[in-house]
Amino acid sequence: MVKKVIYLLSFLFTGFLLGQECPNLIDPLNGAINVPVDATISWNGVTGVPGYDIEIGTSPGGSEILSSSVGSATSFTPPLGLPEDTRIYVTITLFFFNQPNMTCTTESFTTGLVTEPPPCTTLQNPLNGAMNVNGATNISWNYASTATSYSVSMGTTSGGTDIANKVSVTGGLIFDPPGDIPPDTTVYVNIVPNNSVGQALSCTEFSFSTGPVATLPGCTSLVNPVNGSSNVPLTPLLEWNPVPGVDGYRISIGYSPFENDIIDNLVFTSTSTFVIDFEPNSSFFMTIVPFNAAGDAIGCTQETFSTVLGCGPYFDPATGELVTLNPEIDFPDEIGICLGEEPTIVSSDDVAEGYRWFKVSSSGAETLLSSTSEASITEVGTYRYEAYNTISQSGTTIECPSSKEFTVVSSEIPIITSVNTTNQIGGLLIEVLTNGVGTYEYAINSSEGPYQDSNVFDNVIA
Numbered sequence: 001m002v003k004k005v006i007y008l009l010s011f012l013f014t015g016f017l018l019g020q021e022c023p024n025l026i027d028p029l030n031g032a033i034n035v036p037v038d039a040t041i042s043w044n045g046v047t048g049v050p051g052y053d054i055e056i057g058t059s060p061g062g063s064e065i066l067s068s069s070v071g072s073a074t075s076f077t078p079p080l081g082l083p084e085d086t087r088i089y090v091t092i093t094l095f096f097f098n099q100p101n102m103t104c105t106t107e108s109f110t111t112g113l114v115t116e117p118p119p120c121t122t123l124q125n126p127l128n129g130a131m132n133v134n135g136a137t138n139i140s141w142n143y144a145s146t147a148t149s150y151s152v153s154m155g156t157t158s159g160g161t162d163i164a165n166k167v168s169v170t171g172g173l174i175f176d177p178p179g180d181i182p183p184d185t186t187v188y189v190n191i192v193p194n195n196s197v198g199q200a201l202s203c204t205e206f207s208f209s210t211g212p213v214a215t216l217p218g219c220t221s222l223v224n225p226v227n228g229s230s231n232v233p234l235t236p237l238l239e240w241n242p243v244p245g246v247d248g249y250r251i252s253i254g255y256s257p258f259e260n261d262i263i264d265n266l267v268f269t270s271t272s273t274f275v276i277d278f279e280p281n282s283s284f285f286m287t288i289v290p291f292n293a294a295g296d297a298i299g300c301t302q303e304t305f306s307t308v309l310g311c312g313p314y315f316d317p318a319t320g321e322l323v324t325l326n327p328e329i330d331f332p333d334e335i336g337i338c339l340g341e342e343p344t345i346v347s348s349d350d351v352a353e354g355y356r357w358f359k360v361s362s363s364g365a366e367t368l369l370s371s372t373s374e375a376s377i378t379e380v381g382t383y384r385y386e387a388y389n390t391i392s393q394s395g396t397t398i399e400c401p402s403s404k405e406f407t408v409v410s411s412e413i414p415i416i417t418s419v420n421t422t423n424q425i426g427g428l429l430i431e432v433l434t435n436g437v438g439t440y441e442y443a444i445n446s447s448e449g450p451y452q453d454s455n456v457f458d459n460v461i462a
Contacts, residue, residue, distance in 0.1 A: 071256035132211030134295030214294030280310020336411030411438030
């Protein structure tokens, strides 16, 4: 006998799902041909991996072209391009703070032929028109697409070659002039990119002026955190060693060794600074360049550190599992409230330290309804349920939340209009027909269930 019919609660389990262990190339794809020599290589990110290393070579697993750490970035542009008409092999290694790195399967693609001469380049250091440049400065420039070498000329007159006369530079974008450049002098630089097809045409001449004779400052190093540190607080005091005779320090910090996307050449006159709210579970790359009237210190190395894990996900070396400190929540996409019987009390059985319930307006604004494990719902619409845990890291308490948006719809008490029974070999086929606004779940024999979505019960024992 049918005892009870109720509206459907469709539950959705939202737990952490670990993706594939290794990424795949997404551009160029594995096996691609005629790939441009100046292509950017990109791959899909892997959840919980704080950083990547990339090796690019001309043999499987090789690094003849380069080997580099890229931090948390999921793309990399080879700074000197790639050789033409060559099969290129790419190997991605996953970097972890607290377990051995994981080297992934090598993938490959083939570059196309270069059919045109390269474009011209631009001076990177010193900048075109710069003043008071130190005479010991090296000359650097930006990569010109498809270029495989550069012809560098320098002189103390426009078009002159008395410092350097068409010196060929391959395998880099830097030229070290023979001896120091004369002080208090305007220097003219001409850089012509070349490739297998020919050389760039009508390239612009650059110039800069050197300053008086002076002594460049030396480089410095981090005191806190020291280079290579992990579990650095999210709001640390960055400190570095003082350098005598400096006017200040140029600080650059980025999420990868190739971009200063946090701060770029910001000048400090002290030897420390607070940073507010670094991202957790991330690698940071920092360069400190002291400077004075003679110019910037030369050859200062980049240093790196990583922050505390935060909410995760991160790998637990004791279990080998990916761990997240956010609570697991189990809540339906849709809830029905009975017409004429409002309010309806909704509650959560999720294990968490705190809870919040919000009503979401059509504009997206949220109104807090409750800060306990249950809330009173009085109308249909969109709502958001949130459960959170708290953790203490480096003297700061942070929340690790999980949330679920759900819809409240109206539902009437169902009316059973008929129960159709058919004899079968294995038992009875019972079909329950109802009227009412709502989506229902069905049970027989007990109001405690079990319930099912279908209104048909098969092979019921009489």
